Amino acid sequence: MSTAEETTGGEAEPWDEVTPDAARRLLVAAVEAFAERGYHATTTRDIAGRAGMSPAALYIHYKTKEELLHRISRIGHDKALDILRTAAQREGSAKERLADAVSSFVRWHAGRRTTARIVQYELDALGPDARAEIVALRRQVDAEVRGIIEDGVAAGEFDVLDVQGTTLAVLSLCIDVARWFSVNGPRTPEEVGALYADLVLRMVGAKQPDRT
Amino acid sequence: MSTAEETTGGEAEPWDEVTPDAARRLLVAAVEAFAERGYHATTTRDIAGRAGMSPAALYIHYKTKEELLHRISRIGHDKALDILRTAAQREGSAKERLADAVSSFVRWHAGRRTTARIVQYELDALGPDARAEIVALRRQVDAEVRGIIEDGVAAGEFDVLDVQGTTLAVLSLCIDVARWFSVNGPRTPEEVGALYADLVLRMVGAKQPDRT
Numbered sequence: 001m002s003t004a005e006e007t008t009g010g011e012a013e014p015w016d017e018v019t020p021d022a023a024r025r026l027l028v029a030a031v032e033a034f035a036e037r038g039y040h041a042t043t044t045r046d047i048a049g050r051a052g053m054s055p056a057a058l059y060i061h062y063k064t065k066e067e068l069l070h071r072i073s074r075i076g077h078d079k080a081l082d083i084l085r086t087a088a089q090r091e092g093s094a095k096e097r098l099a100d101a102v103s104s105f106v107r108w109h110a111g112r113r114t115t116a117r118i119v120q121y122e123l124d125a126l127g128p129d130a131r132a133e134i135v136a137l138r139r140q141v142d143a144e145v146r147g148i149i150e151d152g153v154a155a156g157e158f159d160v161l162d163v164q165g166t167t168l169a170v171l172s173l174c175i176d177v178a179r180w181f182s183v184n185g186p187r188t189p190e191e192v193g194a195l196y197a198d199l200v201l202r203m204v205g206a207k208q209p210d211r212t
Numbered sequence: 213m214s215t216a217e218e219t220t221g222g223e224a225e226p227w228d229e230v231t232p233d234a235a236r237r238l239l240v241a242a243v244e245a246f247a248e249r250g251y252h253a254t255t256t257r258d259i260a261g262r263a264g265m266s267p268a269a270l271y272i273h274y275k276t277k278e279e280l281l282h283r284i285s286r287i288g289h290d291k292a293l294d295i296l297r298t299a300a301q302r303e304g305s306a307k308e309r310l311a312d313a314v315s316s317f318v319r320w321h322a323g324r325r326t327t328a329r330i331v332q333y334e335l336d337a338l339g340p341d342a343r344a345e346i347v348a349l350r351r352q353v354d355a356e357v358r359g360i361i362e363d364g365v366a367a368g369e370f371d372v373l374d375v376q377g378t379t380l381a382v383l384s385l386c387i388d389v390a391r392w393f394s395v396n397g398p399r400t401p402e403e404v405g406a407l408y409a410d411l412v413l414r415m416v417g418a419k420q421p422d423r424t
Binding site for chain 2: 037038040041165172176192199
């Protein structure tokens with residue numbers, strides 16, 4: 001169900017952090033192949049073929065299939081952390097920062113859903129070192145959202161019984177957008193982002209609900 | 213990451229609707245193999261081997277690998293629908309019924325997470341007819357939750373701006389438990405179910421929050 005349009009998620013230059021161009025093309029091909037057939041059913045030969053390259057050319061850039069998955073997962077998690085950190089560190093109340101974090105995180109998961117699915121569902125295929133690195137990034141992602149919720153509780157803006165559990169639920173709700181979102185569905189990524197920001201503010205018991 | 217314990221999810225007799233015993237063993241083997249390597253990387257030979265049977269013996273019960281996936285998906289969706297229908301049709305306020313629906317749906321997704329992941333992530337691998345059947349079941353799942361929310365709105369128990377979108381978010385939150393839940397984590401399925409029932413009642417703006 002992956003198409004070039006879905007893979008890019010409407011972003012003008014996805015994967016532009018990957019250079020040179022051949023390495024970027026191979027990464028995009030790997031995302032498409034993993035999304036269609038799963039990591040284990042994909043060979044480096046499949047990936048090279050999709051990129052219009054030889055297997056030998058692939059090995060110049062990536063030693064193993066796992067290295068490709070690791071690179072995709074690393075970039076995906078770096079971007080997720082960047083989105084949440086930007087929202088957490090901006091000016092504004094905890095309510096404004098949480099709404100911003102949720103809506104931008106949702107938009108990213110809707111737009112880059114093919115990448116997000118691979119990043120989430122193929123985590124077990126990473127080797128121990130790569131996995132430990134990604135798990136550390138996931139802890140940082142969690143800490144950004146938890147920090148905003150803790151700020152809101154401390155400021156009396158939020159009413160939360162279980163900060164850790166609510167943080168987990170907020171992230172889970174946003175991440176699962178990658179599973180169900182469809183460009184053929186009735187909602188745009190922006191609309192889902194706005195709906196989810198409202199629902200999450202309800203989950204944290206935000207005072208003075210903004211219902212305009 | 214699949215183990216026999218995870219596959220059964222602590223249920224005494226999972227898949228007991230599948231008979232004879234050989235057909236049930238093959239189904240359990242298919243769940244384990246799909247969970248470990250993905251649908252496309254799994255062969256009927258792999259599945260037969262795991263079940264301690266020959267490929268020829270497998271074909272007595274299942275004509276194709278897709279038939280196994282279809283059967284797993286059908287049973288999983290039937291069970292999901294049964295859980296939600298039971299909660300929707302019980303006695304009680306919309307608030308009680310929604311809390312019951314969410315907590316029991318979460319417990320099932322935590323306990324049967326290996327099956328739930330396959331059911332959710334390998335949907336695209338089904339052929340058109342099987343897929344249409346499963347999509348129809350998913351609409352019924354959606355309708356059960358939407359019905360409870362609509363009842364709550366009509367009774368003045370809930371305050372919901374977007375019933376369809378909130379229904380989608382509630383189901384998504386519960387389904388994604390299958391992705392992140394771990395028996396090594398700090399929460400039991402029952403604890404996650406109780407937390408999520410509270411969070412969902414907040415999402416629908418339930419009056420008189422039960423915060424004991």
